[in-house]
Amino acid sequence: MEFRLDLIDDKVEFFEASDLRTLELKIEQQIENNKALLLQVHYVQHHAAFNANTGKMLYSAVVHFKAKKL
Numbered sequence: 001m002e003f004r005l006d007l008i009d010d011k012v013e014f015f016e017a018s019d020l021r022t023l024e025l026k027i028e029q030q031i032e033n034n035k036a037l038l039l040q041v042h043y044v045q046h047h048a049a050f051n052a053n054t055g056k057m058l059y060s061a062v063v064h065f066k067a068k069k070l
Helices: 020-035
Strands: 010-017 039-051 056-067
Touching (some): 010 020
């Protein structure tokens, strides 16, 4: 049986929430989780859209994580 560990070089995650504070908390939590994988934030892109059916805003973000340089 072979046991092999591979490092994750890049990881892209998507988040959405109905308010900015919740979106920020989700991203912060995932940043902490990804520290265990030796990943750090490389790029963040965010958007806001108005949903005419519900009358509310929808906030979304894309976070690109890259491996830390040791």
